[in-house]
Amino acid sequence: xxxxxxxxxxxxxxxxxxxxxxxxxxxxxxxxxxxxxxxxxxxxxxxxxxxxxxxxxxxxxxxxxxxxxxxxxxxxxxxxxxxxxxxxxxxxxxxxxxxxxxxxxxxxxxxxxxxxxxxxxxxxxxxxxxxxxxxxxxxxxxxxxxxxxxxxxxxxxxxxxxxxxxxxxxxxxxxxxxxxxxxxxxxxxxxxxxxxxxxxxxxxxxxxxxxxxxxxxxxxxxxxxxxxxxxx
Numbered sequence: 684x685x686x687x688x689x690x691x692x693x694x695x696x697x698x699x700x701x702x703x704x705x706x707x708x709x710x711x712x713x714x715x716x717x718x719x720x721x722x723x724x725x726x727x728x729x730x731x732x733x734x735x736x737x738x739x740x741x742x743x744x745x746x747x748x749x750x751x752x753x754x755x756x757x758x759x760x761x762x763x764x765x766x767x768x769x770x771x772x773x774x775x776x777x778x779x780x781x782x783x784x785x786x787x788x789x790x791x792x793x794x795x796x797x798x799x800x801x802x803x804x805x806x807x808x809x810x811x812x813x814x815x816x817x818x819x820x821x822x823x824x825x826x827x828x829x830x831x832x833x834x835x836x837x838x839x840x841x842x843x844x845x846x847x848x849x850x851x852x853x854x855x856x857x858x859x860x861x862x863x864x865x866x867x868x869x870x871x872x873x874x875x876x877x878x879x880x881x882x883x884x885x886x887x888x889x890x891x892x893x894x895x896x897x898x899x900x901x902x903x904x905x906x907x908x909x910x911x912x913x914x915x
Contacts, residue, residue: 694761700735700758714748719811730814737810739751739752739809741811755824780902780907784864788876797831829852843872856897
């Protein structure tokens with residue numbers, strides 16, 4: 684919907700990669716099968732036959748849940764890097780701290796919300812213990828995935844950025860000097876989110892927040908502070 688999809692531009696289209704053996708902890712296999720079923724049903728992954736595929740890494744989170752990422756380091760070395768600039772984090776913190784009213788909006792699973800262009804899908808081939816697949820959505824591990832998402836956010840919210848909003852990857856910071864203005868600003872932001880059919884992570888959205896975690900800093904009515912947890 685947003686008009687920006689993910690590309691994988693390779694320097695050498697015919698380069699061959701040698702990958703290591705696959706492995707997945709026994710404790711993760713049930714979750715992996717559930718993820719495969721979910722992603723294939725959604726049309727995000729597709730089972731294919733391919734002549735080379737990057738290995739999938741199955742990593743347990745602290746919670747015990749499964750995190751998967753594709754080891755595409757070799758392909759990343761052969762990828763033309765996207766030079767899309769990221770916003771100035773210091774400026775974001777200062778603008779949010781100076782405002783009287785602030786909200787933080789968090790996107791849900793940002794990688795799943797950006798599709799890979801059809802002509803590059805074959806470059807996303809990956810292997811796991813249950814076969815070989817390609818991904819129709821951006822993959823965690825792709826060197827240009829973050830810049831693609833930042834490009835999407837900048838394009839969608841360019842009319843608001845630096846005025847009452849900053850977009851840093853999947854975090855939106857909305858800031859205003861009155862409750863009435865903040866209500867109008869939030870309405871404009873949510874209107875854009877609905878228009879482009881993006882989804883949010885409800886438990887991480889903080890509206891009219893007294894305290895906001897802003898890129899490693901805590902912001903409240905007293906000002907800008909270092910995050911004690913991150914400092915320790």
